[in-house]
Amino acid sequence: MSSHDASFGPDPAAAPPLRWGILGPGGIARRFARDVPAHTASSVVAVGSRSAARAQAFASEHAIPTAHASYAELVADPQVEAVYIATPHSEHLEHALLALQAGKPVLVEKSLTRNAAEARQLFDTAAECGLFAMEAMWTRFLPHMVALRELLAAGEIGQVRMLTAEHGQGLDHVPATHRLKNPDLAGGAMLDLTVYPISFAHDVLGVPDEVCALGTLTETGVDASESITLRYGGHALAILGASMTAATPNAAVVTGSQGRVEIAGTFYAPSTLTIRPREGQVRQVSPAVGSGFEYQAAEVARRVHAGERESPVHSWAGTVEVMATMDEARRQLGVRLPGE
Structure with missing residues (x-):
C-alpha cells in the first residue's frame, strides 16, 4: 500500500505509465x-549518446534495454514515448527540437535553454x-511545495513581505574546461x-517589477x-x-505579515x-517522501496521457518569465554567452 498522502498532491505511483528515452547519459x-x-x-x-560505449555503459548500469549511438536514433526509436534531455545547457534547444520534430514529447533539464528567446x-x-x-524544475x-502553496493561498502567514x-x-575546484566554467557550454x-531560488521566487511571488544583481565571475568570464x-x-x-564557490545551507524562508514558513535545507x-x-x-x-525526480516524471505522464501540451504547475509562460529574469540578472553581471 502506498504511504503517499493525497493532500500533498497526486501519488506519482498512480500516474499512467510512460516509456522514456534518455538523451545524454x-x-x-x-x-x-x-x-x-x-x-x-x-x-x-532507451538511452542515447554520441558515444556508443557511453550509451552502453549507462544502459548496463541502469538495466535499460536499448542503447543508441546517436541522438537521432534515440528520438526515432518507436518504443520511446517521451524524451528526457540531460545534455549541457548550450545544447538543450537543439536536442529538444530534434525530439519534438521526431514526434516525441520532451522534459528538458533546467535551465530549459540559455535564454528566454530560446525558450x-x-x-x-x-x-x-x-x-x-x-x-525539469522538479522542485515545483x-x-x-504543494503544501507551501496551499498554506500561502489560505493566508496562514498573511501577505508575503519577504x-x-x-x-x-x-x-x-573543477577545471576551466569543465562545462560549469565553459562559456561555450553555457556554464x-x-x-x-541560481535557477532554483529564482524559480522559487517566481512560484511564490510571480514576476518581479525590478531585478538587481551583483556578482563575481570566473577566470573564464561566466558567473561564479x-x-x-x-x-x-x-x-x-x-x-x-x-x-x-561555496556550499551554503540551501535553505529558504517565506515571511508574511502574520508569520513565516521555513524550509529546511535543501x-x-x-x-x-x-x-x-x-x-x-x-x-x-x-510531507517528504520518495527521492524527488519521480514527481515531475509522473506529471509528464499524466499530461501526455491526457493529450495536454503543458503543465499548469510549471507552464510555458511561467518558464519563459523565469528565463527572462535570469537574462536580466546576467546582463547586469556582464555575462554574455557565445551565440547569444
Missing part, C-alpha cells in the same frame, strides 16, 4: 534513471507539433544553481556567484543568492516546512 540522468522506475509505473527503455522557440515548436514540453512538483533563498555548491552558476534582489511593487522583496529537494505564526503554535509539515 550524464550525472543528472543517473538520478532520473534511478527514480522513475523505482517510484512510478513508467520505465526507461520561446522551443515552446513555439512544441505548439506547432502539438506536443507536450516542460522544463514536490509535496512540500522571501529569502540561496543555493551554493563548492564546485570551484556559470546562473543556469545550474551572485546576489539578486527582486522587487514586487511596494510590498515584497525576494533576496536570493547562489554560488558555485529547500529545492524533498523537505520539511516549519510554520511560525506571529501568534499561535509553531507546527511542522513533513
Whole structure:
C-alpha cells in the first residue's frame, strides 16, 4: 500500500505509465534513471549518446534495454514515448527540437535553454507539433511545495513581505574546461544553481517589477556567484543568492505579515516546512517522501496521457518569465554567452 498522502498532491505511483528515452547519459540522468522506475509505473527503455560505449555503459548500469549511438536514433526509436534531455545547457534547444520534430514529447533539464528567446522557440515548436514540453524544475512538483502553496493561498502567514533563498555548491575546484566554467557550454552558476531560488521566487511571488544583481565571475568570464534582489511593487522583496564557490545551507524562508514558513535545507529537494505564526503554535509539515525526480516524471505522464501540451504547475509562460529574469540578472553581471 502506498504511504503517499493525497493532500500533498497526486501519488506519482498512480500516474499512467510512460516509456522514456534518455538523451545524454550524464550525472543528472543517473538520478532520473534511478527514480522513475523505482517510484512510478513508467520505465526507461532507451538511452542515447554520441558515444556508443557511453550509451552502453549507462544502459548496463541502469538495466535499460536499448542503447543508441546517436541522438537521432534515440528520438526515432518507436518504443520511446517521451524524451528526457540531460545534455549541457548550450545544447538543450537543439536536442529538444530534434525530439519534438521526431514526434516525441520532451522534459528538458533546467535551465530549459540559455535564454528566454530560446525558450520561446522551443515552446513555439512544441505548439506547432502539438506536443507536450516542460522544463525539469522538479522542485515545483514536490509535496512540500504543494503544501507551501496551499498554506500561502489560505493566508496562514498573511501577505508575503519577504522571501529569502540561496543555493551554493563548492564546485570551484573543477577545471576551466569543465562545462560549469565553459562559456561555450553555457556554464556559470546562473543556469545550474541560481535557477532554483529564482524559480522559487517566481512560484511564490510571480514576476518581479525590478531585478538587481551583483556578482563575481570566473577566470573564464561566466558567473561564479551572485546576489539578486527582486522587487514586487511596494510590498515584497525576494533576496536570493547562489554560488558555485561555496556550499551554503540551501535553505529558504517565506515571511508574511502574520508569520513565516521555513524550509529546511535543501529547500529545492524533498523537505520539511516549519510554520511560525506571529501568534499561535509553531507546527511542522513533513510531507517528504520518495527521492524527488519521480514527481515531475509522473506529471509528464499524466499530461501526455491526457493529450495536454503543458503543465499548469510549471507552464510555458511561467518558464519563459523565469528565463527572462535570469537574462536580466546576467546582463547586469556582464555575462554574455557565445551565440547569444
